[in-house]
Amino acid sequence: MFILKEAWGSVARHKVLSIVSVTTTVVVTAATLMGLAIVQADTTARTTAYDAQRVNAIISLDKAKIEKKNKTASIDWSNYELSWEQYSTYAEAAGVTINAYYYETSDAKLADGVKAVTGSSDSTGSKARGEISIVGTSSKAATQSLPDSGFTLVSGKTVDYSATAVSDKAVISQAFAQANDYKVGSTFNILNPSDAKKTIKLTVSGIYKNHAGGSGVSTTYSDARNANNAVYVSSYTFMGNGFYSATKPGSVGHDLRIVFELSNPKDYNTFVKKARAAGLSSNYIISSPTLAAYEAKTSSLATLAKAVKIALIVVCSLGVIILLTCLVLAWMRRNEDIGMLIGIGVGRARIAWRYTVELLMITVPGVLIGFAIGTGLSFAIAGTLPASDVVRSTPDLALIERVALGAAAFWVICLIAAIIRVALFRMNTLLDPVTYGTDSGSTDSDNAGSDGTGSSSEATIGDEHASASADSTTTKGDTASSTETDKEEVSA
Numbered sequence: 001m002f003i004l005k006e007a008w009g010s011v012a013r014h015k016v017l018s019i020v021s022v023t024t025t026v027v028v029t030a031a032t033l034m035g036l037a038i039v040q041a042d043t044t045a046r047t048t049a050y051d052a053q054r055v056n057a058i059i060s061l062d063k064a065k066i067e068k069k070n071k072t073a074s075i076d077w078s079n080y081e082l083s084w085e086q087y088s089t090y091a092e093a094a095g096v097t098i099n100a101y102y103y104e105t106s107d108a109k110l111a112d113g114v115k116a117v118t119g120s121s122d123s124t125g126s127k128a129r130g131e132i133s134i135v136g137t138s139s140k141a142a143t144q145s146l147p148d149s150g151f152t153l154v155s156g157k158t159v160d161y162s163a164t165a166v167s168d169k170a171v172i173s174q175a176f177a178q179a180n181d182y183k184v185g186s187t188f189n190i191l192n193p194s195d196a197k198k199t200i201k202l203t204v205s206g207i208y209k210n211h212a213g214g215s216g217v218s219t220t221y222s223d224a225r226n227a228n229n230a231v232y233v234s235s236y237t238f239m240g241n242g243f244y245s246a247t248k249p250g251s252v253g254h255d256l257r258i259v260f261e262l263s264n265p266k267d268y269n270t271f272v273k274k275a276r277a278a279g280l281s282s283n284y285i286i287s288s289p290t291l292a293a294y295e296a297k298t299s300s301l302a303t304l305a306k307a308v309k310i311a312l313i314v315v316c317s318l319g320v321i322i323l324l325t326c327l328v329l330a331w332m333r334r335n336e337d338i339g340m341l342i343g344i345g346v347g348r349a350r351i352a353w354r355y356t357v358e359l360l361m362i363t364v365p366g367v368l369i370g371f372a373i374g375t376g377l378s379f380a381i382a383g384t385l386p387a388s389d390v391v392r393s394t395p396d397l398a399l400i401e402r403v404a405l406g407a408a409a410f411w412v413i414c415l416i417a418a419i420i421r422v423a424l425f426r427m428n429t430l431l432d433p434v435t436y437g438t439d440s441g442s443t444d445s446d447n448a449g450s451d452g453t454g455s456s457s458e459a460t461i462g463d464e465h466a467s468a469s470a471d472s473t474t475t476k477g478d479t480a481s482s483t484e485t486d487k488e489e490v491s492a
Contacts, residue, residue, distance in 0.1 A: 014329075014330050017326045017329055017330050018362050020322065020326055021322075021323055021326045021327075021362045021363065021366070022362055022363075022365060022366045023366075024319050024322045024323055024326075024366070025319075025323070025362070025363045025366025025367055025370060026366045026369045026370045026373065027315070027319065027370070028315060028316060028319035028370065029366065029367050029369075029370025029371060029374060029403065029407070030370040030371075030373040030374035030377065031311075031312070031315045031374070032312060032315070032316060032370075032374070032403055032406070033370065033371060033374030033375065033378065033395050033399070033400070033403055034374050034377055034378050034395075035308045035309075035311060035312040035315075036312070036395070036399055036402070036403065037378045037393050037394055037395040037399060038301075038304060038305055038308045038385065038393045039305050039308055039309060039312075040393075040395075040396075040399055041301065041305075041385075041387075041391045041392065041393040041394075042298075042301050042302055042304070042305035042391075043305075044391045045298045045301055045302075045387055045390055045391045046298070046302070049390055049391055050265060050294070050298075051264055051265060051266070052264065053264065053265070053290065053294060054261060054262070054263060054264070054290070055261070055262045055263075055264065055265050055267070055268040055288050055290050055291055056259050056260060056261050056262070056288055056289060056290050057259070057260040057261075057262060057268055057271055057272070057286060057287070057288050058257065058258075058259055058260075058286070058287055058288070058289065059082060059087070059090070059258070059275070059280070059284050059285070059286055060257075060284065060285050060287065061077070061080050061081075061283065061284055061285075062282075062283055062284060062285050063077075065282075065283060066080065066283055078249070078254075080283065081249040081256065082249075082256075082284070083249070084256075087100075087258050089278055089279075090271075090274070090275040090278055090280055091260060091271075093274040093275060093277065093278035094267075094270055094271040094274040094275065095270070095274060096262060096263070096267040096270050096271060097262070097263055097267070098260050098261065098262055098267075098271070099260075099261040099262075100138075100258055100259065100260050100261070101137075101138045101139040101141050101258075101259055101261070102137075102138050102235070102256065102257060102258040102259060103135055103136065103137045103138070103257055104135070104136045104235070104238060104243075104244065104249070104254075104255065104256045104257075105133050105134065105135050105136075105230075105253065105254065105255045106133070106134050106136075106193065106238070106243035106244070106246060106247060106253060106254050107129050107130025107131075107132070107133055107134075107224045107247075107252070107253035107254070108130050108131070108132050108133070108134045108190045108191065108193060108224075108231075108243070109130050109131050109132075109190065109191040109196070110131045110132060110188075110189075110190055110191070111188070111189035111190060111191060111199050114180060114188050114189065114190070115179045115180055116131040116132055116176075116179075116223065116226070116229050117173070117175045117176050117179050117226055117228040117229050118226075129223040129224040129225055129252065129253055130223065130224045130253060131223055131224060131229065132176075132190065132224055132229040132230070132231055133224040133225075133229060133230045133231070133253065134190075134231055134233060134238060134241075134243050135230050135231065135232045135233070135238075136233055136234065136235040136236075136237065136238025136239065136243065136244075137159075137161060137232060137233075137234065137235060138161060138234075138235040139161045139162075140158070140161055141259075141261070151171075151173075151208035151209065151210050151232075152208060152209050153171070153206050153207070153208050154174065154207055154208060154209050155183075155184055155206065155207045156171070156184035156204065156205050156206030156207055157205055157206050158171055158205070158206050158232075159171060159205060159206075159232065159233060159234045159237070160234060161234055161235070163234050163236055163237075164236060165236060165240075166236055166237050166240030166241065167233070167234055167236070167237050168187075168201055168202050168203045168237075169202075169203055169205040169233070169234070169237070170202040170203065170204060170205060170231050170232065170233050170237075171204075171205060171206040171207070171208055171231070171232040171233075172204055172206075172207060172208070172231055172232075173207070173208055173209070173210055173227070173228040173229070173230065174207055174208070174209050174228075175228035176228055176229060176231075177204070177207050182204050182207075183204065183207075184204055184205065184206065184207065185203065185204060186203070186204045187201055187202065187203050187204070188201075188202060188204075189201055189202070190202065190231075192241070192242065193241070193242050193243055193246035193247075194242045194245075194246060200241050202231070202233070208232070210227045210228060210230070224253055265291065268288055268291070271286075272286050294390070297386070297387045297389070297390055298386070298387045298390060299386075300386035300387065301385065301386040301387040301390075301391075301393075304385070304386060320410075323363075323410075327359065327414065327417075330358070331355065331421060338351060338422060338425050339425070342425075348419075348422045348423060348425075349419070349422075351422045352415070352418040352419040352421070352422045352423075353415075353418075355418040355421070355422070356411070356414060356415045356418050359411065359414050359418075360411065363407070363410075363411070367404075367407050371400065371403075374395065375394075375395055375400075378393065378394045378395055379394050381393075382394045
């Protein structure tokens with residue numbers, strides 16, 4: 001209790017230093033907690049979160065490279081389209097777990113009485129196309145990679161992607177339904193791609209709204225190029241009705257895209273290497289839309305984390321300098337306090353602990369307030385920081401423990417400094433003479449010193465007391481002598 005009382009008294013006597021120390025501790029703690037939360041989020045985004053994500057891979061033709069090689073020649077792009085067998089070869093060569101989904105498109109013609117959606121320009125484009133485009137998809141995931149950026153179902157239901165038999169179910173656009181006055185359950189006919197004299201009957205299972213204005217979405221033309229003329233069916237329906245074999249993939253209107261889904265980025269890198277080793281030409285590009293999108297999301301977070309690291313170094317350095325300066329100023333000229341305490345029997349270790357308690361009284365509240373402010377602000381701004389949908393820039397228990405350990409380390413250093421400060425204290429420093437500068441009245445002393453008497457030009461406190469005593473004695477003696485002389489004169 002004695003130590004607490006004395007320590008609090010010392011803190012109260014140095015109000016300005018105490019306020020500066022508490023404020024600095026709050027700012028440094030809050031800034032450190034918030035900054036490290038951002039840095040930790042960036043680290044997680046580049047390591048744990050990155051490695052845990054499922055990755056897709058797409059093999060696409062590098063048309064720019066081929067066109068550069070064939071500047072004058074007419075290019076038949078169907079010769080460059082990969083076959084199912086080639087895709088299978090590259091997938092098997094990877095030796096890792098792969099899920100594959102795909103979409104395949106083929107132009108088709110409508111039977112009499114069925115109208116295609118006309119575009120804004122009423123044009124059919126530069127190449128002959130069918131009236132509608134039949135799109136076969138292998139899974140729901142494939143709809144996210146559709147040529148027209150996918151769609152949103154507004155009524156009915158989608159087709160059964162897991163079906164292993166040909167079905168008559170199809171999903172059509174709102175515009176196509178309005179043009180023909182169709183609704184869910186309506187039927188319509190298209191021409192068989194292998195025999196134009198035959199028709200294929202399809203039943204509307206759902207009606208969709210395309211993402212007009214999105215990437216790859218066009219409603220300009222009045223043929224199969226118009227996104228509203230896309231009719232979606234299952235992959236088995238697509239193949240079973242002969243659309244797969246009617247034309248060659250790569251020919252006009254026939255597009256085949258297979259998307260490989262891998263467990264993690266490591267498997268993706270393995271797939272890339274193995275596919276090249278299996279003979280995939282440099283005319284083809286292997287890319288991952290998911291990785292590209294992920295890196296685009298987290299790049300801003302990485303930039304922010306770099307800036308935060310620099311800011312943390314500056315803030316923490318300034319904070320340490322300010323706190324140490326306040327500590328030194330508070331401990332200056334404490335010799336009398338230390339000497340008095342030692343003189344009354346207080347141990348040096350206890351004195352050092354008192355100085356440490358003074359520091360704890362200032363910094364502990366500052367650290368706790370800093371934790372509260374830093375945590376609150378981190379959660380408040382977490383949603384506004386880059387890549388917040390990937391990782392959250394908020395402090396967790398482990399991070400708080402790290403900051404607390406840092407504060408504890410600083411306290412230990414200060415405790416050691418206090419112990420050293422008290423341990424090196426010498427009692428005889430309290431008995432050291434206090435010297436004063438000489439004035440013009442010290443001429444006699446100077447002369448005495450020059451005569452070899454060894455007198456100094458400066459006098460100590462003890463010398464002054466001795467001189468004062470001698471002067472007093474001399475004065476008394478002179479007074480007595482004068483009195484006796486006066487008496488003798490009176491007698492005479």
